[in-house]
Amino acid sequence: MRTLELEIPDWPGHVAGQHVDVRLTAEDGYRAERAYSLASAPGEPAVITVERLENGEVSPYLTQNVRPGDAFEIRGPIGGYFVWRPDDGGPLFLAAGGSRIAPMRAILRHRRNSMSEVKARLLYSSRTLEDVIYREELEGEEVFHTLTRAQPPGWTGYSRRVDVDLLREVAWPPEHGPLAFVCGPTSFVESVAAGLVEIGYPPGRIKTERFGATGGR
C-alpha cells in the first residue's frame, strides 16, 4: 500500500468522491489505465492510495517503482455522481470495502475542513486489521470496523461480512433521511446496497461505486 501526492499542472480542484485515471504507456506503446479515487479533501493536494495487486498492470509501478519527481499521465478529476458537497446534507452513512476507503476519507476530511454539521458514520470492511488504511486518522470519526478474515486477540469490532443485521445496528435509521455512499468490490457494493434497501433506504439515496475485486477498472 502506498499513498502518493500528485502535483498536477492546471489542476482545477476536485470534489470529494471524484477519481483520476492513471495511464501508463510502455516503450512498445502498450497502454494500461486504472482509476484511483482521490483520498484528499477539496483544496488539499491531490492524493491517491494504491494497493499493490499481484499481476497488476499499474499498481506495481505506482507502489514500487515510482519515485518523487517522476511523471505519469493523469486524466481527471472524473465523476459527478459519487460525490458529496456539504450542501448535499446527510446524515451520511459511508460503507467502504477494502482499499476503497479513499473517497470516504475525502468526504470525511471535507466535512471536517468545511466545519459541516452533517453527521457521518463509516462502516469499513477489511480482511485483517493490518489491511485497515488511515486507521489512526479515522479514530476521530464515528467508525465501525468489521474484519472478515482474521481478528486480533481482544477484538471488539465486528468480524463478519456485512449483512442486513449488521446494517440495522450501524446505519442511520431511514427515518433520519440519510444519504448513503457505498464503495468497494462489486460483491460488497451489491450486498450493502441491497441490505440498505431492505432496511428502508430509498434507492435514490444510495450512491454506489464498484471496483473489480482484482482492481481491474
Added chain:
Amino acid sequence: MEALDGNAIGGTLYDVFGREMTMAQAECGGCGARGPVAECEVYLGGPGVVVRCRVCHSIVIVLVQVREMMCIDCGGLSDLELPTWR
C-alpha cells in the same frame, strides 16, 4: 465477468463527449428504465466496453477503440439527457 458501473467509464466518456457524463440520465430502449449513467452495469474485460441496463440487462452503449479512434454505439438508448453541470 464481473460487472462494474458507469463510474468506471467517466474518464472515457469525458474524452468522447467533452464533459462529465456519469450524471447524464440514460433511458433504456429495451425496458424504459431511466437513471444516471453511473448506475448502469459496465463490463470492461472484453475487446471493448459494454454498458448494460441495470434493470433488464439490455446492451445500451458499446465503446470500442480502433487504433486512435473511439467508436461509440448508443443504439440501445432511447434517451440520453445531459444534466446542467454545477
